[in-house]
Amino acid sequence: MSDPIELIEHAGPVPHRLPDAVGQALAASRIIDAAPDPYTAGMWTLRANSKVGAVRVEVPGGEPVTVRIMPKVPITRLFFLFGYSLDPRGWRDGEVDVAEHREVLPALAHAYERQVDRAICRGLLQGYRVTEETALVVRGRIREAEQIRRRFGAALPVEIAYDEFTTDIAENQLLRAGVDRLLRLPGVPRDVRRRLLHQRTRLADITPLVRGQALPKWHPSRLNARYHPALHLARAIVDGASAEHRSGALRIAGFLFDMNKLFEDFVCIALREALIPHGGRSRLQAPGVHLDEDDSVRMRPDLVWYGDRSRPIAVADAKYKAEKVSGYPDADLYQMLAYCTALGLPEGHLIYAKGNAALNSHQVRRAGTVLHQHALDLNQEPGALLADVGELAERMAQGAAAQVSGHS
Structure with missing residues (x-):
């Protein structure tokens, strides 16, 4: 078997010699970015994005190719x-x-x-499980509808269901x-x-x-x-966290984490837990948020914190890396401004992994809305990381309190 290809998430592109079928399979799978070298036959440029783990591409008649993608965090x-x-x-x-x-x-x-x-x-562990079967003796209860449908009124055999204590x-x-x-x-x-x-x-x-x-x-x-x-x-x-599919005669098998989703899930869950002592309630992937008056443009902020009378008092969105959509290098800020506008909030919070975005607070012209960009250092010990999330929750609580007092 050939040596595995080792990449690091979001690192620079690396050239590798690959069978064209393997390169095409990797490109189609979108596990990594793969493109053929326009000047050298058989050479491919590979670049890992947000997925980490390992996959193996199996080619009929050829050696399997293993790709390992290492995360930047320990x-x-x-x-x-x-x-x-x-x-x-x-x-x-x-x-x-x-x-x-x-x-x-x-x-x-x-x-x-x-x-x-x-x-x-x-x-x-043992427990009760409902078992349905056809039998010659009655045990448990008779499934009357099935008895009529399958047996046309015959007495035996009997369609029964019973609770079985089993492992x-x-x-x-x-x-x-x-x-x-x-x-x-x-x-x-x-x-x-x-x-x-x-x-x-x-x-x-x-x-x-x-x-x-x-x-x-x-x-x-x-x-x-x-x-x-x-x-x-x-x-x-x-x-759902796996990579396993076929493309024609090729087979790709492995296991991958998406760091974007992993970071988003952690931030939202940790922030929700940190906000509990401050009262109110938090909704993840908050439903019922729309940009327009006709409720035709639906939005899903990662976390919306609601206070008394279910009024939104804070909004946060987690981004492992800053979005840099072609032509819109500050897409995250535009998105957060839309959330704040739709929810009627004077400020919003964008949370990144440290080193993956510039950090600042931006006051929007003519609107007064303040968009905060925060960073979490994932290289810290768990206790310190959760403490930073707690400080962020405290800052959100202070902003919400100021907002409430301003309305009173």
């Missing part, structure tokens, strides 16, 4: 952001265990296997789905793969999920509390 910090976004109270006191791994996929596989082990070390419940099915998904991915270290296989053996009696099937639903409770961290990770692994 792996431990990335997983703190990830874990906190999934469950802020569960992850507040510590970071996700990623051991010594320096790459995203090995760290994720290790962290998930450790969480699964902690969840089921005292035995698999084959949603929680364990989701844990197994996460294990199965990781075992299919390339790049999981041998020792971690061995431990994952051990966990799958412990979950051997659990029904595997069929690819494309809706994920089983579970509800947090005191009984399944020890499962919560593993279940949050399992859902993220299985549901």
Whole structure:
């Protein structure tokens, strides 16, 4: 197998020799920016954007090509952001265990296997599951509609439904789905793969999920509390954070985090938690916000903080990197001004990762609206990072209080 291609998120373009089919597949997948060199056959210019992780492109008759994309922040910090976004109270006191791994996929596989082990070390959780089947004896209740539709009034066999106390419940099915998904991915270290296989053996009696099937639903409770961290990770692994598809005879498989979404999720969740002591309520991806009087232009601010009588008192938007749309280099500011105008707010807050945008406060001509740009240093320890979010919440609260007093 050829050496893996290693890139760093949002770093400069790097030339690599690739089969044209692989380069075209990477370009079409939009996992990275890939363009052929116009002067040298077989050379491609590769540039990572906001996605980090690893993918492997498999070409019929050729060697697989692995692309690894490293985040700029330390792996431990990335997983703190990830874990906190999934469950802020569960992850507040510590970071996700990623051991010594320096790459995203090995760290994720290790962290998930450790969480699964902690969840089921005292035995698999049991619960009631509704089972529907055809039987010769009545157990539970008769499904009358099915009996009539299938049996046309015949007495036997009987279509029945009953509650079964079993380990084959949603929680364990989701844990197994996460294990199965990781075992299919390339790049999981041998020792971690061995431990994952051990966990799958412990979950051997659990029904595997069929690819494309809706994920089983579970509800947090005191009984399944020890499962919560593993279940949050399992859902993220299985549901949507992956890269796996086919393009003709090519196959791309792997696992990727989108740093844009990861940063946005963390900031919104952490800011919502930090605003709780200040009263009011926060809405993420706030619904019901429109730019025009006819409510035909819908907007979705990342966070809107509402005070008494459900009146908006602050708005914030998280941006991992400053938007630089061609012809509109300050697109983030235009967007925030639109939010403030629609919500009737005198100021708005844009929150970036430190080093990814210029920071300032801008007072808009003739409107008086103030647009604040803040930065969070993701290289800090979790406690210091959350403290900075707390200071930002305090600043928003002070602005909201001044706004309320101005209206009174």
